[in-house]
Amino acid sequence: MKKIAIVFGVIILLLIASVAGFYGVYVAPFLAKMKHIETVQYDKQLTLVIGGGGNSGILVSDSLVLVIDTKMDDAALQLSKTVKDLAGKKPIIVVNTHVHSDHTGGNKYFAGQTIIAGGNYDKAFWTKDAGADAPPTIWLKDSMVLNVGDETVTILNLPYAAHTQSDIVVYLHNRKMLFGGDVILNKQSPALFARYKADANGYLNAFDLVEKRFDISKVVPGHGPVGGIEVIDNYRTFFKDIEAAVADPAKEKAILQKYNDYGQIPFLMSPGATLRYIRNSAVK
Numbered sequence: 001m002k003k004i005a006i007v008f009g010v011i012i013l014l015l016i017a018s019v020a021g022f023y024g025v026y027v028a029p030f031l032a033k034m035k036h037i038e039t040v041q042y043d044k045q046l047t048l049v050i051g052g053g054g055n056s057g058i059l060v061s062d063s064l065v066l067v068i069d070t071k072m073d074d075a076a077l078q079l080s081k082t083v084k085d086l087a088g089k090k091p092i093i094v095v096n097t098h099v100h101s102d103h104t105g106g107n108k109y110f111a112g113q114t115i116i117a118g119g120n121y122d123k124a125f126w127t128k129d130a131g132a133d134a135p136p137t138i139w140l141k142d143s144m145v146l147n148v149g150d151e152t153v154t155i156l157n158l159p160y161a162a163h164t165q166s167d168i169v170v171y172l173h174n175r176k177m178l179f180g181g182d183v184i185l186n187k188q189s190p191a192l193f194a195r196y197k198a199d200a201n202g203y204l205n206a207f208d209l210v211e212k213r214f215d216i217s218k219v220v221p222g223h224g225p226v227g228g229i230e231v232i233d234n235y236r237t238f239f240k241d242i243e244a245a246v247a248d249p250a251k252e253k254a255i256l257q258k259y260n261d262y263g264q265i266p267f268l269m270s271p272g273a274t275l276r277y278i279r280n281s282a283v284k
């Protein structure tokens with residue numbers, strides 16, 4: 001009996017050690033990298049705040065300030081200070097591209113302002129996931145157009161699930177710039193989870209939709225550096241390649257190898273995890 005207890009204890013210790021090792025080797029460096037924040041004055045009215053959670057944009061006019069995504073942790077506080085300095089007494093409109101806490105973590109600093117999010121979330125689900133502080137005040141079902149100074153902004157709730165059940169993209173017409181939220185990442189594996197109804201076909205449909213609907217020359221991805229239209233095209237190729245590997249396992253090794261340099265957390269958010277998610281979705 002005592003022997004069994006010792007063996008059991010050793011197994012538990014090994015499990016704890018491997019979880020701690022996994023966290024130390026993969027998760028902690030990923031999170032540390034995610035915390036890094038860079039503020040770019042794109043032009044007189046537009047500031048991009050890259051990293052610190054999801055990438056953000058701040059568009060300032062004489063009458064209002066538009067903020068796209070509110071980040072997480074320290075970066076969220078830092079972003080809110082930057083926004084409040086720029087806004088003074090002007091009203092602030094916040095857009096959350098989706099529910100995830102690395103894009104909504106700073107909502108609490110914008111209580112009392114307008115907060116727009118996708119209309120396909122169940123409100124209780126949102127509160128449970130993103131917290132009850134400063135929930136959205138507008139649940140956008142389709143799209144809306146805002147005039148921010150001389151910029152025309154289209155805020156579009158995707159008509160189907162992609163990264164989550166209700167993803168928003170934001171397009172600045174004069175700047176030909178698209179904020180893709182986590183539907184468009186630059187060289188980073190997607191986080192696909194059934195809890196959020198993630199759907200690879202939704203991503204592919206979204207790439208086609210935004211390219212057809214908008215004339216895009218700059219892309220601000222949810223994570224990773226700002227780029228041109230190639231950011232979308234590369235991500236389409238990523239999904240198509242992974243789908244090809246699902247259809248033909250002989251291709252799997254080479255295709256996963258091709259995306260080895262993509263930002264990832266093994267097993268959770270990686271090319272391999274994407275492949276397994278798409279394969280399991282196809283089985284259902």
Ligand SMILES: [Zn+2]
Nearest residue numbers: 098100182191
């Ligand atoms: Zn996300």
